[in-house]
Amino acid sequence: MSAATKNLALKNSILVLVVVILTVLPLVIQSGAEFGGADGQAKQVITETNPNYQPWFQSVWEPPSGEIESLLFALQAALGSGFVGYYLGYVRGRKKQQEQDD
């Protein structure tokens, strides 16, 4: 590894580590919390301010269970990160090839 590549890997590893800390920290300091993502609670705020509001449209399709929903979210993340990884590997290889050609 060249010095520049090493430097880049080190910098990025530190940044990712900070992201991990930022993600785990709430789980530690708020260990009793629900960490719900259900939109039901957001709806509560609306019904508090406007008790008469009735939603006028339902989702066209809902995942039949939490498992199916997490499958689809995982699929979304996998497709995205698959392409990100492919692209970053591609430009890295291309740069190396160019350097060899020069």
Next chain:
Amino acid sequence: MFGKRYTIVITGYLLALFLIFPQSAYAMHIMEGFLPISWAGFWMALILPFLFFGIRSIQSSLQSNPSLKMLLGLAGAFAFVLSALKIPSVTGSCSHPTGVGLGAILFGPTAMTVLGSIVLIFQAVLLAHGGLTTLGANTFSMAVIGPFVSYGIYKALQKLGAPLWLCVFLAAALGDLATYVTTAFQLALAFPAQNGGFLASFAKFMGVFAVTQIPLAISEGLLTVVVFNVLAAYNKHELQELSVLSGEVRA
């Protein structure tokens, strides 16, 4: 690993957050059917010109340089991953980043209106997350305001001569935050409080939607810097061509 003073400062900051916002908060896009029909139509109409210019802007970027197609794919894929990750926050609830800052810096804000709306349609149809009737409002916050804020901050800081990582970090983080401030604004407009009207309602929705987002916005900023570091190292030529980095374009 933190000094004692830092620990005290951080603990104090978090305690203050919990005291001000004790209710558990859930921050996401606006749910299906949860905007009155007039507002749903208003936001939908408002995003149409941005979509139009976005498609034109993507076409002209790709026409002048077809090899940018892959980089555009990266911008879309990055938004796709980040908006799938529901991340816990200090308010004891979860939200997700948007991932549109990277593409806004690379291809300009309206290009991300197009890519962001595709992500939102996917989530509305397959995941019952967000919604088709609230698509206009959610597109406006995540794929119009977010990218425009990111792009503006990036260009302004670059002009001021700030280091690249800082430009990218603040652009992505503040664009993410601006998205959820806009969501709070949209809900407050549609649901003003009976006592206190718009402002009281806005403060309430800000607590729900924006505060949760602060640590996530920092995470999004950092992850955008990670990807940008790799691009700057291996893809300088294309970044210069998009005038993301200054410097002469080699033929």
